[in-house]
Amino acid sequence: MEASSEVNSDLARERSRATFDKENLINFLYGGPAAVRKKRYLENIIKQDPVLQRGRRWAFQSREERADTGVWKHLYVDKLQADLGVTDVKEREYLRDAAAAHEGYVLGLHFGMIIPTIKNQASEEQQKKWLPMAESMRMIATYAQTELGHGTFIRGLETTATYDPKTEEFILNTPTLSAIKYWPGGLGKTVNHCVLMAQLFTEGVSRGIHMFMVQVRDLDSHLPLPGIEIGDIGPKFGFEEMDNGYLKIDNVRIPRENMLMKYSKVLKDGTYQQPPSDKLAYGSMVLLRCSITASVAKCLAEACVISIRYSAVRRQTEISPGGEEAQILDYQTQQYHLFPLLATSFAMQFAGNFIDDFYREKYPDIAKGRFDFLPQLHAMSAGLKAFSAWTCSAGVETCRQCCGGHGYSHASGLPKIYVDCTPACTYEGENMVLMLQVARFLMKEYSKLMNGQPLSSVVQFLKCDLTMKSCMAEEVALKCLVLAYQHRVTRLVADAANCIQDIIGEGKSQQEAWNSCTVRLFWAARAFCHAFVVENFVNTVSEKHLDEKTREVLTSLCRLYGVHGIITNLGEFIQDDFFNSEQIQILSHTLTVLLREIRPNAVALVDAYDFPDTVLQSCLGRFDGQVYQALYDYAKSSPLNEKEVLDSYYKYIKPAQMPNKELFSRL
């Protein structure tokens, strides 16, 4: 039985009392009415597609079923995209999310990473050979970098590719246990090739990490080739449909032409030609990193939609004795958890837009070898990836907990969003490592400041006067919020720099000093990212083409994001008395005032994300709010209910009830 399509009356009332027109916000978020129409048109196609209704719901599938479903859904959506002529990246995503949200895209790395890598790293001749193979899926490949013992630190990879000029081949090996490739998505069962990252040895010299196209399975039988041991790495927290794999290579020979040779080259005689710059290899990694902020922001947005709609429907405890039970969204403590996260979801989405635009604007220059903006692009993409991944994945979990017991059921959709979101803290650069790269950028900029050199544009504020006090007053101006965050960064950057100087002053090396100050460096980098996100949010709500009502609502969220961040990290803001105690009282009071201010618009705000139910896949987050009917339906269709009495009753419980406990002679 399908849940009724009548809208829950609490939700309906919430919607009617919003102070802004949510369609205006939807248009702002998705790029105008035409784009929104297209989005809904595509999502509707998925909703009505009969093939996609096949099979059991995701939560009821075994890992094997999920792996199977993952493949056909992926190919089916590819086909739909092609048939509909959908080429725009965002539009393709609307289709895929509506068809299989958070279900993993088994062939995603092949299309999203390998084909771009061939284009960026292979010579023209190689491209002519491999691109058609990859596009027709005759070749299916993944990116084999991570090893059992080696992750973010690429130079530490142990897999070797040793050139043999006699046969003009590379000899590939994973020479140790810790060199075994481990984790690449699709490597276990799906691919027949991989782009292997390996230490190149030629002329008896180590030349560093290079990429090699390696066939791992037969193109027809799909059986592993000689010298290749390959398989799935087993069940994980999530990504169950994905056959992350391992690969052990024992003296496998590949032709010289299989090294990706757009930049570096090995000639027939083994002569090694260096790339013009070692910065050129970073392109696709930075691109992927830039896309993470938007994607984790979307996870948090979905979790906010689910938990806020549910909090409007769920009632618990009379506020006054004997009265009606209150919507839990009316509890200040519930608002205190959820509304700052709602604000964060917008903040992170806008930060994702920024870094995306920044990449598109600056990358063409970088690809041409003009590296002026590379340090900033690198620092911003690393910092925003790490900061957003931590913030959003923790936020998704808070949303889940705010749904009480039901949040723990897969019926809520929340656990699935979480396990899909949290690995972003680790992949494409472990978060803490990235944060310390941001810190390195900040230290370089700080030393420029000390030497009177010009600063990069994103850190101009480091010039500010640290003895200045906050301009914060009753109205909590956005400008004063931004200045507070920038003041915090400036103080923490100076603090970290002093830490390093002090230790060098004690006679330690630069390296030792750095390692003794990484906690402070981390604090500085985190504060920098936070300040940037606040400033970018303020810039976004100041954009001219927003209507006034929508701007008001977004401004409340922006102010809440800023104020909540200060209250939560207050110590870092007030150690130097930047705020006086009256200002702290103002901020603390404003926090609860903003919760009250946002309350009437909370449901309309999450509606404005315009996620169809097919994307949310949540009994709690349904647009119609028919939560309990949906949970009941979910329960009734649980696979464990296919049999009225489980075998375990006959096998174990009944014998255990017998006085002679005959069960135990059987076990």
Added chain:
Amino acid sequence: MEASSEVNSDLARERSRATFDKENLINFLYGGPAAVRKKRYLENIIKQDPVLQRGRRWAFQSREERADTGVWKHLYVDKLQADLGVTDVKEREYLRDAAAAHEGYVLGLHFGMIIPTIKNQASEEQQKKWLPMAESMRMIATYAQTELGHGTFIRGLETTATYDPKTEEFILNTPTLSAIKYWPGGLGKTVNHCVLMAQLFTEGVSRGIHMFMVQVRDLDSHLPLPGIEIGDIGPKFGFEEMDNGYLKIDNVRIPRENMLMKYSKVLKDGTYQQPPSDKLAYGSMVLLRCSITASVAKCLAEACVISIRYSAVRRQTEISPGGEEAQILDYQTQQYHLFPLLATSFAMQFAGNFIDDFYREKYPDIAKGRFDFLPQLHAMSAGLKAFSAWTCSAGVETCRQCCGGHGYSHASGLPKIYVDCTPACTYEGENMVLMLQVARFLMKEYSKLMNGQPLSSVVQFLKCDLTMKSCMAEEVALKCLVLAYQHRVTRLVADAANCIQDIIGEGKSQQEAWNSCTVRLFWAARAFCHAFVVENFVNTVSEKHLDEKTREVLTSLCRLYGVHGIITNLGEFIQDDFFNSEQIQILSHTLTVLLREIRPNAVALVDAYDFPDTVLQSCLGRFDGQVYQALYDYAKSSPLNEKEVLDSYYKYIKPAQMPNKELFSRL
């Protein structure tokens, strides 16, 4: 292939350089050498038991297999406990944890909650009837309280039991969709009875929530009885082996004698007799709540063991260019994440010991109707449950993330610990609701203080002078740490009380004022729990029978717990200039000094938890540190590798590779 039993050289070196004898700490934690020997003896029995080696490893089982395994393992361990004559609660737990750690105890509620409930709430006559049935498992029951629409707020339950004096029966109903029982453990498939919480109606009057023994399935066929619709609620984030169930009741009649009548009674003619006190029903709930702190502390302890051992084995990035890659445990940022959690795991374990002892000491009086200590016991058990569940479950996730990519694999054991730990934030009282109950206790005590009445023993410190400044100096005395935490509580309690008074002053009701200040009330309650845990840790490390070396190490951890908590919540400590800026510098500096101080003992400290590998079930946390071999073995045995080529290759991929894309005509 089993991983080699040789100990990884890094781990061996770590162990050799500890400054204390870990056996002393093990004895301290587990109650002396004899208790430790018994513990190891029991764990060893499990390790060598051939029956428990049956079947696939937990991570490789489907939900159906897990549900099946859950039942036989549970019964098997029961039998072992009986055969070995093990009756001590802790010793029983050693056996169970070693046999099935974090795998859920399907019959746990029957033995752990139902039998005690019968003893505490049933009349003597009822006990005579039901106890033998329950003990022989002829009756298997669970506790049916939570409904689709109702959780922590028990008075809101909708299920009804209406007395019919004509037949001397109760008529049971779940009259609405939201009244359907949902979540009780084992309700779906395992039990044949439940203790039903329902609104009693007799003589046409509602009498509030009472307990009823209700048979739901036939004792022989195990089929649901007429009027009963019952089943599993479907897959969840964790607890997959558990058949949490739903129950819909349609006009089911049960005899009058099935109401649990130790305190309240319904006579034959329908006359209702009130219980002597409504406080008597809380006993088993408080007991369960008291046990949660120790159990989440154990989750965090296990996560610390895994992540710290792995961090000693894992190497990443040269600290100096060209040098050997460093153990990641040597990175200050890794220590900054893990060591405060290690300290927290001890702090919470000691807090768990406290609340356990407190319950055992005070409960006998309460059961006799002397309620002097009930408010304190209630506040402490609620507060420590909520505070520890939040802290420990978030801590487990941090430990997981500190293991990088491998932490995400079920091979690490960490996701399983997390999903087992996090529901403690919700069950036995939703955390935020409990925190506000603590706040209510604090407000009552504060008003006693204002009225010059004597205070409860746990809040004596509220009398402290708020204008006093910290005694913190270079040596960071434990006493000054405790005072700082107590100062923070005192300020936040006054702050919350003022918030309420101010709003009442504006003409609002007491109730409205409370609801407008719950964020501040929450801050006060959280600070109170935090202060208690710090003070209790300090008391524990001051115990006389610790040897000096062990005391030194525990004192470092205790100091770290205190200092880290201040730095992380600095704003709440310094808003009123309780610390001057020099003291803040001291604390900030001490934080990194303590990380360095603990570093050489980190592995020995986690070894001192003395969890055998059978409990940890982790490739990363193995005692021998043979991490990579174990991960490789885990991968090779993944069920997805049972077939070299998956069916999806033939069904979808091969057709998709054909030029005519014949796949899509098939789907």
